[in-house]
Amino acid sequence: MSPFDLNEKNINILTDIAIEAGHKILAIYKKDFDVYKKDDSSPLTEADLAAHHYIVEQLQNISNLPILSEEASDIDWETRKAWTTYWLLDPLDGTKEFIKKNGEFTVNIALVQNGEPIFGVVHAPALATTYFGGNGIGAFELKNGHTNSIAVVSHQPNEIWRVVGSRSHQSSEIEKILTALPGETELVAMGSSLKLCCVASGKAHLYPRVGPTSEWDTAAAHAVVLGAGGTVKVLDPDKPFDAKASTLRYNQKESLLNPFFMVSN
Known part of the structure; x- marks a missing residue:
């Protein structure tokens, strides 16, 4: 059993956190923004940091689990390998897409247990679309206020x-x-x-x-x-x-x- 209860209330809280982080990103997306450089020379914007700080603060309000984020990834292996359950974040995935302003960037929040992601929220702020789900929970797309179940499809004979x-x-x-x-x-x-x-x-x-x-x-x-x-x-x-x-x-x-x-x- 996860030390964080993935009930309907908490799932809604997690999707709301991702969506609100998306609002903070969009506030910067709609104007000119500064681009910094990380140690690996990949682009880092104000939006990465704004989303990171917001998500971390909110997760700390609802659990005491460790948090690993792209924007705070300098946690040594000796510490990390003792974790059984933790939050894994990419506050703004697709920074290059963000800078190109093509809309294809996301907020990613995952709950990982024993090496498996047991729940995840993927929110695309510019597309106003949210995906969430996990094994045993199902998978869903939230768009225009409507939540619909989604599922993978099998390739059919003669289909492209x-x-x-x-x-x-x-x-x-x-x-x-x-x-x-x-x-x-x-x-x-x-x-x-x-x-x-x-x-x-x-x-x-x-x-x-x-x-x-x-x-x-x-x-x-x-x-x-x-x-x-x-x-x-x-x-x-x-x-x-x-x-x-x-x-x-x-x-x-x-x-x-x-x-x-x-x-x-």
């Missing part, structure tokens, strides 16, 4: 394979995976963790990732995929459809980088 890919990062190894699929393929370009949500909501069949990601990039949407009946498996580009591939897990090693992975039904 809809394969979602990154708008900002693309790899030649994707072509190898597309070629391995029987039949015609269509690449659906998308930014941020919305790519996983495309599979969760049945808008795409597959999302193979053969580029770099960190654990906070994927955990929340991974939980939504699980709630929608899908899987997120470690990907070997030479064996992209290996039935024995292991499930992507979190906080199992010192590095916070993910291996390559495949999202599917």
